[in-house]
Amino acid sequence: MKGVMKFGKKGKLSPRYIGPYRISKRMGNVAYELELPQELAAVHSLFHISMLKKCMGDTSLIIPTKNIEIKDNLSYEEIPVLILDRQVHKLRTKEVASIKVF
Numbered sequence: 001m002k003g004v005m006k007f008g009k010k011g012k013l014s015p016r017y018i019g020p021y022r023i024s025k026r027m028g029n030v031a032y033e034l035e036l037p038q039e040l041a042a043v044h045s046l047f048h049i050s051m052l053k054k055c056m057g058d059t060s061l062i063i064p065t066k067n068i069e070i071k072d073n074l075s076y077e078e079i080p081v082l083i084l085d086r087q088v089h090k091l092r093t094k095e096v097a098s099i100k101v102f
Contacts, residue, residue, distance in 0.1 A: 020055040042074060 025033040030049045070076050080101035089096045 017053050040070065042070070042072060 021034045021036055023032050024035045024045075027033055027046060031046055032049065032052060033046050036043060036045050082102045083099055084102055085100040087098050087100075089098065
């Protein structure tokens with residue numbers, strides 16, 4: 001299961017967004033139903049307002065769904081695109097290498 005993350009989660013305090021999708025119906029004060037494409041048919045279309053982000057037309061925030069390849073259990077495999085930074089943290093008896101990827 002290493003490298004396999006659940007849909008919509010990528011570590012602490014770093015949400016990921018896909019879309020934009022049109023809101024089809026407002027369900028109560030804080031819930032919205034979205035018009036999702038066929039490849040996201042396994043995802044429930046009702047979302048809380050805290051999970052949505054206003055679309056400002058910034059194309060760098062849009063992740064195309066054809067590159068994600070969501071599986072039936074709503075998980076996907078991450079593929080690193082670019083190495084941004086490398087660091088080596090020195091502890092008392094060993095060194096731990098960390099790499100920041102995009």
